[in-house]
Amino acid sequence: METLPQTANSIREVAALAQTSVSTVSRVLNQSGYVKAEVRERIERVIAATGFVPSAVAKGLQRKQSSLVGVVIPRIDSYSISAMMAGISAVLEAAGYSLLLAHTDNQAERELKALQLFKEQRVNGVLLLAAELGEQHRQAFAMLQRPLVVLGQDASDLGLSCVLQDECAAATALTQALLERGHRRIGFIGVNARDVQVGGERKRGYQNALAAAGITPDDTLMTAGGFDFASAAQAVDLLMALPQRPTALLAATDRLAIGAISRLTELGLRVPQDVSVAGMGDIDIAAMMQPRLSTVHYDYQASGRQAAQLLLDQLQQKTATSSKLVMPFTIKMRDSARQLAP
C-alpha cells in the first residue's frame, strides 16, 4: 500500500520518496548509466505521481550549459524580422535550445544592456538582428565571449559570422528592370545610411545601375528618411514637386513603396499609369495589393534558418572559422511598374 505524495521540488525529495539516492534519480532522469529495472520503475512512478520537473537552472549551473540562445532584435513588429524569427526559432528549438528574446526598439544602448543580460543568463550563443553596427558594438562583442552570429548586416570585418541579403545586387537588378521598361528618371526613396545594408547598399545598387546605363546621377532624385509611412509621403511630395518629375519611384522597402503609392493616389496620380513604383522585400501582401507590387523577393525565413545553423555549428565546434553568407534574391516585376511608351 502506497501513500500518494502531492508534489516534489527536487531530485532529493524524489529520491527519498523512491527510497534511493539522488545519484540514481539523476541517472534515470538523464538516461545515463545502468539502473535496475525495479528501481527505475519505482522512481518513474514517483516522478509521475508528483509531477516532478527537474530544474534546468541547477543543471545549467553544474554543466555550464544553459541551452539558451539570446536573440536581439531592433523591433518585433516588422515583416522581415518576424519572418527571420520564424526561421531562427524553427532551427534552434529543434536543436533543443530555448530563445531568450531582447527587444531594443532600435536603441544601441538597450542593445548593449541586452548583451550584458544574456551574459548574466549564461546563454550559449547570441544571434543579433542588427539595423546598425557601431564602435560600441565592437566592444560589447568582445566582452560577450560567446559564439555570435549577426543577421542583416555585414560583420565579417569584425571577424564574425553573418548572414545578409545581396542588397546592392538586388537593387541594381531592380533598377535595371525599371530602366528596361524605358524609365530614365527614377526617384529613390531611401533610408538613413547608418543602416549600411538597407540604407547604404540598396542605394549603391540603384546608383550602380544608373551608372551602367550611362545616366548621370541626380542627387535631387534621392531622398533619405525613416521606415515609416510619413517618410514615404514626404519623399513623394519632394520628388513630385521636382521640375522634371521622375516617371518611376524605387523605394528601399515595400512599406515605403506602399506609403508612396498611397500618397501618390492622394495627389491624384495613378500607379502605374502616371508613375511606376517598386519596393524591396516582397512582404506577404505585396502580391495581393492593387496594383500588385513590383519588388525583389528575399527569403527572410531561410536567412533566419541559415543564421541559426551557423550559430549551431559554432556551438557544436563544427567550425572555427567565421563565414559570411550572402542570400540570393528574385526580382518580381508585377503591376505597379509599367513599360513606358517610347
Add this chain to the structure above:
Amino acid sequence: METLPQTANSIREVAALAQTSVSTVSRVLNQSGYVKAEVRERIERVIAATGFVPSAVAKGLQRKQSSLVGVVIPRIDSYSISAMMAGISAVLEAAGYSLLLAHTDNQAERELKALQLFKEQRVNGVLLLAAELGEQHRQAFAMLQRPLVVLGQDASDLGLSCVLQDECAAATALTQALLERGHRRIGFIGVNARDVQVGGERKRGYQNALAAAGITPDDTLMTAGGFDFASAAQAVDLLMALPQRPTALLAATDRLAIGAISRLTELGLRVPQDVSVAGMGDIDIAAMMQPRLSTVHYDYQASGRQAAQLLLDQLQQKTATSSKLVMPFTIKMRDSARQLAP
C-alpha cells in the same frame, strides 16, 4: 603596483583578487549591507578590470527567482501577434524580466512541451497567446504552478486572467455599418470556430447584427477556412457563384479581406463599386491600401501591455483574483465599403 587579471568567472575569483570574501563581493554586487568605501573600491576595480559578470543562473538557484517570463506564441509572423509582443516586451523588460520565447506553429503538442520547458527553466510567470484552448491546456495549466495570463482567448472559466478583444461587439458594429450603407446580403468569410474568439465570436457578432436587422440567416453566405490567402480566394469563388450574389463581404481578418479583394479583382469585379469589402484588425497597411480598407481597429500593442501588467500584478502578489479584460475597438469605415444605391 597591481597585476592586471584577464578575467574572473566567479565571485570567488573576484574576492581573491580583491583580497576579501565572497560575502563582501556579493554585497557590493547587490548593493546590500554596508561595505567600507576602501574595500568597495578595490572590488569595483577588480570587476571593471576583469569584466566580471555575475551568474544569473547561480543567483536564480539561490533566490528561486529567475526573472524570466515565458511567452508562448502560435506563430511569430503575424501582425497582431507581433504587435502584442511589442507591448509585452516593453512592459516586462522595463520591469526587469527577460522573455523566454516559445513558438508552437499552432501545434497544441508543442504548446504543452513549451510549458514543460518553461517549468524546467523555472520561469516566474507565463503569457500564453492562444489560438485555441482545449482540454489538454487545462491539464498543462494545472501542472504549471505559476502565474499565467492568457492573451487572445477567454480563459476566465478556467479561473485564469485573460485579455481579449471585444470580438462579438466589434463584428456586430462593423456589420451594422454595412447594413446602414444599404447592404442586405453580406457574405461572411470566417475561420474555423475552434479559435473561439476569431472563428466563433466574430461570426456570432455578424449574425447578431443581421438578426437585429430582421434578416433571416443564410448559411450559404457564410464560409469557414484558414487564415491564408488561398482560403480567402476560395471563399470568394464560393460566394460569388451564388445565384443571389452578396453586395458586401465581411472577412474575419484584414489578411482575408486583402486576399478577397485580390481574388475579386482577378474575377473582374471592382471594390467597392461592384462589391464592398471589410476586414477586421486594422493592420498597419489597411489605411494605405487602394482602396483603403474598412475594418475595425484593435489596439494590439495595448492588449499586450495590459496582459503583461496583469502578469506583473500577480508576480508581485498585488492581486489574488483573476481578471478578464475586454479591450475596446474602433470602427474604421474607409473606401473599400460603399453606400449602396437605393
Add this chain to the structure above:
DNA sequence: CTGAAAGCGCTTACAG
C-alpha cells in the same frame, strides 16, 4: 548496479 561526497556560483543568516 548504487550511494556518499564534492562542487557548480551564488545568497543569506549568523558570529564576530
Add this chain to the structure above:
DNA sequence: CTGAAAGCGCTTACAG
C-alpha cells in the same frame, strides 16, 4: 563592517 558556513538543486567521478 566582514567572513565562514550552509544551502539552492543538480551532475559526476569515485568507491564499493
